[in-house]
Amino acid sequence: MKKLVFAITLVVALIALSGGCSYAIEQKKRIQYFDYETTDNFIVKSTLTYPTVEKTKYPLVVLLHSLGYSSEYWGSLKSDFNQAGIAVLEIDLKGHGKSINDIYFKRRSWIYLTDKAFKLYPNEVNEIVKKVLAANKNISPFYVSYVGADIGANTAVITAQIQSPRPICLVLISPNINFRGLYIPIKLANAGNLSVLAIAAAKDLNSVKQLSEVEKFAQGRYEKKVYPNGGTGMIMLKLNPSMSVDIVNWVVDRMNEKS
Numbered sequence: 001m002k003k004l005v006f007a008i009t010l011v012v013a014l015i016a017l018s019g020g021c022s023y024a025i026e027q028k029k030r031i032q033y034f035d036y037e038t039t040d041n042f043i044v045k046s047t048l049t050y051p052t053v054e055k056t057k058y059p060l061v062v063l064l065h066s067l068g069y070s071s072e073y074w075g076s077l078k079s080d081f082n083q084a085g086i087a088v089l090e091i092d093l094k095g096h097g098k099s100i101n102d103i104y105f106k107r108r109s110w111i112y113l114t115d116k117a118f119k120l121y122p123n124e125v126n127e128i129v130k131k132v133l134a135a136n137k138n139i140s141p142f143y144v145s146y147v148g149a150d151i152g153a154n155t156a157v158i159t160a161q162i163q164s165p166r167p168i169c170l171v172l173i174s175p176n177i178n179f180r181g182l183y184i185p186i187k188l189a190n191a192g193n194l195s196v197l198a199i200a201a202a203k204d205l206n207s208v209k210q211l212s213e214v215e216k217f218a219q220g221r222y223e224k225k226v227y228p229n230g231g232t233g234m235i236m237l238k239l240n241p242s243m244s245v246d247i248v249n250w251v252v253d254r255m256n257e258k259s
Contacts, residue, residue, distance in 0.1 A: 016228045036128045037103060040117060045098040046091040046128055046135070047071065052083040057256055058087040059143035063131060063191060064152030065090075065179065066173075066233030068110065070097025077147070086255075087139055090134055093121055093152065115181030118151065122158035122182070129163065141165055143258070145251050149173040149234035154182035160194060161187040169195040169254040171203045171247050174207045174232045175214050187216040193220035195254045198245070201230040201239075203208075225248075 001078050030050035030207055032200065035043050056083075071090035078088045091158035094117065095110030102108055112175040133141050144167045148156035160167050175198055177185060196218055201209035211224045227243055230236035237243050 005194060018062060020226065034130075034132060036124065036131065038120065038124050040094075040120065041102045041104070042094045042099060042108065043101055043103060044091065044094055044124060044128065046089055046132075048132055049078060049082055049088045049090070051085050053085055055085060056138065057140045058138055059144075059145070059156070060089060060129075060139050060145065061251060062156075063088060064082045064088045064093065064124070064125065064146065064155050065096065065147040066147035066235070067151040068096070068235060070147075072097065073097065073234050073237075075168065075244060077237060077244045077247065078131075080244050081251075084248050084252050085134075086248075086251075089129065091125060093155070094124065097257045115191065118182060119178040120152070121155040125155055125159045126162050129159075143168060143255055145169045145171070145254070147173070147247060147251070148172040148175075149236075150176065150232055151179050151182065152234075154179040154184050157184040157191065158182060158187045161191040166192060168258055169197070170253060171199065171200045171251065173234060173236060174201075174210070174215070176207070176210050177213050184214070186212065188217040189219060191219070194218070195221040195223075197222045197223050197225065197250050199225050199227065199236070199243075199247075201232070201236050202226050202228050204231050206234055 028131055032048040034046045064069055065073060070092050081088045094114050095108060100107050100109055100214035133139055142165055146156035146167055153175040156170050160170060198211045198214060200211050208226060216224050227236055227240040
């Protein structure tokens with residue numbers, strides 16, 4: 001049975017954004033589109049979606065997809081979070097999905113990015129989240145969580161370590177000690193008392209092993225969950241029907257513990 005409940009209440013006030021990001025609003029659909037120019041001249045695109053229920057303050061979940069994929073592959077996860085009263089920010093990481101163009105309109109795929117470029121992901125995500133929070137005073141900076149898959153999981157860990165205030169919790173799908181130069185042990189240790197849900201597929205033996213390796217550096221609650229179907233990353237959501245609601249319920253529980 002779905003348990004999609006959240007304790008915090010508030011109103012939507014859509015406030016203009018300045019510096020680094022631009023946005024457009026579809027009020028009827030309660031969607032905002034953000035563009036962010038990176039230091040290496042990419043235009044990173046993201047979408048903020050509000051729940052339909054009016055509240056005075058919304059929590060926020062940031063979704064960071066797998067390497068080679070995009071936000072389109074999250075399936076029902078965004079709508080499940082929205083149903084729970086949580087705003088959702090989906091970011092197409094540099095070189096992926098809608099973020100494959102630079103400021104000169106040249107297409108630049110992730111396939112051609114170096115580890116040096118991937119290492120910029122956490123700072124880029126942190127800047128985007130800061131701009132979104134600055135533009136939307138009805139989103140609480142104290143109730144931010146991340147869901148990331150493989151490179152998105154590692155990006156989430158490092159972003160959590162530099163973000164202020166720190167997020168409440170992280171859901172890490174197929175995390176790895178070192179993914180494309182994003183090395184997380186020290187970052188996870190320095191992130192402090194974060195709650196972490198780490199997920200892998202049973203047939204992906206390396207990812208299952210990595211869950212235990214990553215656990216060694218966690219300073220707070222660390223829960224592991226292994227699903228029967230799928231391989232590495234966000235495609236697991238499509239192959240394990242209960243996974244989306246499991247993730248939402250776990251995040252909601254962590255938010256309610258804080259409230």
